[in-house]
Amino acid sequence: MEIAIIGSGYVGLVAAACFAEIGHQVICVDNDQTKVAALSRGEAPIHERFLPELLARHRKERLRFTTSIAEAVRASEIIFIAVGTPTDEAGKADLSTVEQVVQAIANELRGSSAKQKIVVEKSTVPVGTSQWVRRVMREAGAREGSFDVVCNPEFLREGCAVTDFLYPHRIVAGGNEESCDRLRLIYAPIIDGSYAERADAVPQPDGANAAVPFIASSAESAELIKNASNAFLAMKISFINAVANVCEAVGADVEQVREGVGSDARIGSEFLRPGLGYGGSCFPKDLLAFRSTAADAGYDFRLLDEVIRINAQQREMFLRKVHEALWTLKGKRLAVLGLAYKGGTDDVRESPAIAFIRMLLKEGANVVAYDPAAAAKAREAFGEDEITLCDHLYSAAESADALIILTDWEEFGQLDFGRLRSVMKAAVLIDGRNMYEPEFVAARGFAYYSIGRTSLPRAKAATEVDRAA
Ligand SMILES: NC(=O)c1ccc[n+]([C@@H]2O[C@H](COP(=O)([O-])OP(=O)(O)OC[C@H]3O[C@@H](n4cnc5c(N)ncnc54)[C@H](O)[C@@H]3O)[C@@H](O)[C@H]2O)c1
Structure with a gap:
């Protein structure tokens, strides 16, 4: 499948490399030009085990980098948002970067006749964000029916992010059934264990699940x-x-x-x-x-x-x-x-x-x-x-x-x-x-x-x- 990941930090970059590893075409976006230039040269901007190997394996073939959200949205069926969600001074999640990204995605979908795209909340967000993303998408001009929103929180730990992503304890998807099913397809080689059986797979850590539970829920439940x-x-x-x-x-x-x-x-x-x-x-x-x-x-x-x-x-x-x-x-x-x-x-x-x-x-x-x-x-x-x-x-x-x-x-x-x-x-x-x-x-x-x-x-x-x- 064609996947876009917006935000190439600890989560976005690892997700991009791992999705490429399980066979998808991935376009990874960041607004930091220096980072995108480094990634395009094949340099890993963060210290993470197995990441350099995956980047080297898939760069140019299944994984490419850009600063353009529009280009990534056009090329993809599923768009993951993986930008930062820091807290503001009042201790609330600051979702301003998520909002900017959602508006940029909506701009690209304005008047689009392409097949429905799924916008996935990968960033950690407060409960209710999915509804709010839908509203911003509509207000920014994305045509009704041209998109759906699913929450797919990430549980990886830095330091073992690649193995956590490829061998997770569970995968959670919150949203309507059909969209969750499309997400399930993306993760299929991880869920059914076929990735782990590949000769060139990243080694499975001790205690990894043979088959990974896929938990489909409402968006609110997934956020929580x-x-x-x-x-x-x-x-x-x-x-x-x-x-x-x-x-x-x-x-x-x-x-x-x-x-x-x-x-x-x-x-x-x-x-x-x-x-x-x-x-x-x-x-x-x-x-x-x-x-x-x-x-x-x-x-x-x-x-x-x-x-x-x-x-x-x-x-x-x-x-x-x-x-x-x-x-x-x-x-x-x-x-x-x-x-x-x-x-x-x-x-x-x-x-x-x-x-x-x-x-x-x-x-x-x-x-x-x-x-x-x-x-x-x-x-x-x-x-x-x-x-x-x-x-x-x-x-x-x-x-x-x-x-x-x-x-x-x-x-x-x-x-x-x-x-x-x-x-x-x-x-x-x-x-x-x-x-x-x-x-x-x-x-x-x-x-x-x-x-x-x-x-x-x-x-x-x-x-x-x-x-x-
Ligand atoms: N780091 C973790 O261990 C971890 C684990 C699970 C979930 N999360 C969640 O995932 C989200 C991302 O975390 P992270 O640690 O990867 O953050 P990060 O700061 O490492 O990465 C965010 C990236 O987004 C880019 N970015 C910012 N604004 C952008 C824009 N407008 N367009 C395109 N790119 C933009 C930044 O340049 C940066 O590269 C957060 O919500 C975090 O809570 C993080």
């Missing part, structure tokens, strides 16, 4: 499925962080508690990792927007307030931990590992790491940071000379008073402690993502502070070293 899913996942993160704080207070180990709780299939272990709290371009904004939607509808969703409060508090708690380890921060050289909001991505939007670095800077610390992929994007978040960015992990650690892990990149779980000890001023590891067993770190001569577990400060760590020796 996305809102409620993100709110629930954020709630799980805040829940385990609150439990971590209780663990610390009573001398329990949150990692043991997490394992015990998450092994219950009714609860599940995913999104139950204690740490610095959630961040990124989705959860913070989606929770605010959902709370606002509920309030507008007359429901005071206080549970969401608490999820948001616990998340913000988690950074304060972690700062206390840094103080517990170092007492004062002024003038201290702190080596920070991680700038992205989570491992596997270069996205720094609403990154807890960036917010936490700001807290360290406010206390007068000198921050030297390393991230395998997000340094360039983080550079824009800080003023000139505010922090030092290093290209190598061990250069960042040189002469540091402490090493602080803020992002759960896999490589941060494989540190060479001997090398670190030889370059750092003091052997102190403060781990905001619980990447290690405390005894393991202590046995390597490091004081170790983590979340929801008893700290092993220097004296205790030294004893562990003696025992290991």
Whole structure:
């Protein structure tokens, strides 16, 4: 099928590459000319596993890029809108970019005699947006009957976006039956598992569904499925962080508690990792927007307030931990590992790491940071000379008073402690993502502070070293 994707960001570009991968002709639009030029040259503007391979495989053949919405609409039967939906100052979803795109699509459909096109809401939007899109389309001149609107929310996670898209837990489509069926056809190779059987398929992750449920619903329900899913996942993160704080207070180990709780299939272990709290371009904004939607509808969703409060508090708690380890921060050289909001991505939007670095800077610390992929994007978040960015992990650690892990990149779980000890001023590891067993770190001569577990400060760590020796 001929598909247009408007907005070539983390969602749009991944969706475009994956639709091409399952056999469709895709035209991908962005109003950022530099991005479109880079994509047309075959460069991936974001860090995402398997994306460069898919772009190389399909560019020119099944996947092309343009800045023209009109061209994309003319060439396609189905048009996905995947532009950003940030929150405005009042905490509501700012749908102005969606509106501009809808008007541009409608312009192209004015007077068109082409077969009915389907406009798909891929962006995360508040409930009721589908109705609103229809109205804008009509008011902008799109002929009645020339289009339909379906909500098809996206659940991919950055860092494993390609595999999440090709091997999803479910696909949701909200709208009238006939249009949902057309969407079902687009996803057919994913739904029936035939894509996974291809010899050249992107490898299937552990635990992927053999056949993917396709959930057809009303547009309102589909919009709410996305809102409620993100709110629930954020709630799980805040829940385990609150439990971590209780663990610390009573001398329990949150990692043991997490394992015990998450092994219950009714609860599940995913999104139950204690740490610095959630961040990124989705959860913070989606929770605010959902709370606002509920309030507008007359429901005071206080549970969401608490999820948001616990998340913000988690950074304060972690700062206390840094103080517990170092007492004062002024003038201290702190080596920070991680700038992205989570491992596997270069996205720094609403990154807890960036917010936490700001807290360290406010206390007068000198921050030297390393991230395998997000340094360039983080550079824009800080003023000139505010922090030092290093290209190598061990250069960042040189002469540091402490090493602080803020992002759960896999490589941060494989540190060479001997090398670190030889370059750092003091052997102190403060781990905001619980990447290690405390005894393991202590046995390597490091004081170790983590979340929801008893700290092993220097004296205790030294004893562990003696025992290991
Ligand atoms: N990032 C995620 O993990 C994720 C996951 C699920 C859903 N979502 C939702 O998907 C939507 C897109 O998120 P994203 O992270 O891909 O955003 P993004 O900022 O990475 O991408 C948006 C893209 O749209 C382009 N754009 C803006 N205005 C445009 C216009 N008028 N015409 C054409 N292109 C335009 C931008 O240049 C950008 O490339 C959001 O609603 C988000 O909440 C995101």
